[in-house]
Amino acid sequence: MSRNYRRGRKKSTTPYIIGILILVAAAALSIRGVLGHAKDPSAAAVNHQTPSAESSPSNAVPPAISSPDPVSAGGIEYVAVEKPQEEIYKGNLILVNKDHAYKFSDAVKLVNLYDGKASSYKVSDTDIKIGSETLKALNKLFDAFYAQTGVGNTYIISAYRSYDRQQALYQREVAEKGESEAAYWVAKPGTSEHHTGLAVDLGLFDSSGAYHEYDGSGKYSWINQSCYKYGFVVRYREDKKNITYIAYEPWHFRYLGIPHATQLSKLKLSLEEYIELLRSYSYDKPLKITTDDGSVYNTYFCKGQTVYVPKNGDYELSGNNVDGFIVTLKVS
Ligand SMILES: [Zn+2]
Numbered sequence: 001m002s003r004n005y006r007r008g009r010k011k012s013t014t015p016y017i018i019g020i021l022i023l024v025a026a027a028a029l030s031i032r033g034v035l036g037h038a039k040d041p042s043a044a045a046v047n048h049q050t051p052s053a054e055s056s057p058s059n060a061v062p063p064a065i066s067s068p069d070p071v072s073a074g075g076i077e078y079v080a081v082e083k084p085q086e087e088i089y090k091g092n093l094i095l096v097n098k099d100h101a102y103k104f105s106d107a108v109k110l111v112n113l114y115d116g117k118a119s120s121y122k123v124s125d126t127d128i129k130i131g132s133e134t135l136k137a138l139n140k141l142f143d144a145f146y147a148q149t150g151v152g153n154t155y156i157i158s159a160y161r162s163y164d165r166q167q168a169l170y171q172r173e174v175a176e177k178g179e180s181e182a183a184y185w186v187a188k189p190g191t192s193e194h195h196t197g198l199a200v201d202l203g204l205f206d207s208s209g210a211y212h213e214y215d216g217s218g219k220y221s222w223i224n225q226s227c228y229k230y231g232f233v234v235r236y237r238e239d240k241k242n243i244t245y246i247a248y249e250p251w252h253f254r255y256l257g258i259p260h261a262t263q264l265s266k267l268k269l270s271l272e273e274y275i276e277l278l279r280s281y282s283y284d285k286p287l288k289i290t291t292d293d294g295s296v297y298n299t300y301f302c303k304g305q306t307v308y309v310p311k312n313g314d315y316e317l318s319g320n321n322v323d324g325f326i327v328t329l330k331v332s
Contacts, residue, residue, distance in 0.1 A: 074286070078308040096192070110131060113159055128156065131159075134198050153204065231261045298331050
């Protein structure tokens with residue numbers, strides 16, 4: 001059409017035709033220019049998106065601030081939330097040891113153990129304090145132990161300890177055993193799990209009132225073997241002394257909550273190893289935990305302060321006392 005038109009005009013006057021040709025050429029060039037510009041960025045955008053979509057799974061996690069929209073994984077929608085740094089040092093799964101001291105805060109609600117305890121066990125001191133969630137779980141554990149064995153004379157001899165209390169215990173140990181040996185038996189102040197309100201020590205007293213160390217043997221072995229069902233673990237295992245740098249303590253129980261106590265016990269790990277293991281799980285690739293009652297939980301780690309949490313439904317969040325958060329949600 002345009003060719004016929006130009007040819008038609010060619011027959012009239014040459015200067016006109018030359019002028020028109022120049023105009024047509026200029027128009028064509030400018031159109032090509034516009035198209036060229038329009039095309040370049042889109043091509044660049046396509047090229048830009050393709051490799052990033054094909055890159056490693058770790059790159060698939062969108063940064064929280066630039067992507068506030070929910071992301072979906074395993075049929076669950078997650079949203080990214082920003083948590084304050086100090087939250088990393090709070091929660092049921094905090095790792096407290098010689099390398100990761102407890103950051104004292106008022107996060108744990110402390111209650112009086114004697115006032116709140118069930119009748120299925122005893123306390124050595126009416127002033128002992130304990131975390132409220134730990135106490136509830138402890139009551140369930142000892143009610144079950146009593147129902148199973150009829151034994152009701154187990155004592156809680158220690159739970160929450162202030163920094164000053166731990167300092168006094170540690171100095172006594174140093175005086176008895178010397179500096180190099182002491183920390184193996186009593187944690188240095190600041191590095192004891194007893195600061196958290198999540199740990200308890202058991203002890204025994206005979207009818208004459210004489211104290212006996214609790215070793216978890218005989219009828220008491222039920223406690224050490226079944227405590228995970230109530231959210232507790234034997235924190236300092238015989239076979240993990242080279243990792244915990246703490247002597248075997250069959251009397252020291254740490255509350256973690258039922259799913260994590262179950263998984264840690266099943267894997268026979270120290271808490272140090274377990275917290276490390278959780279690092280390899282993310283919201284789109286969670287660890288599945290099945291508890292003895294058939295409940296199924298998903299759990300995963302989020303490094304730093306950006307935490308992916310389910311958009312709907314309940315979940316539990318705990319810092320690891322090192323560098324991030326562990327999310328736990330019941331899926332069935
Ligand atoms: Zn202890």
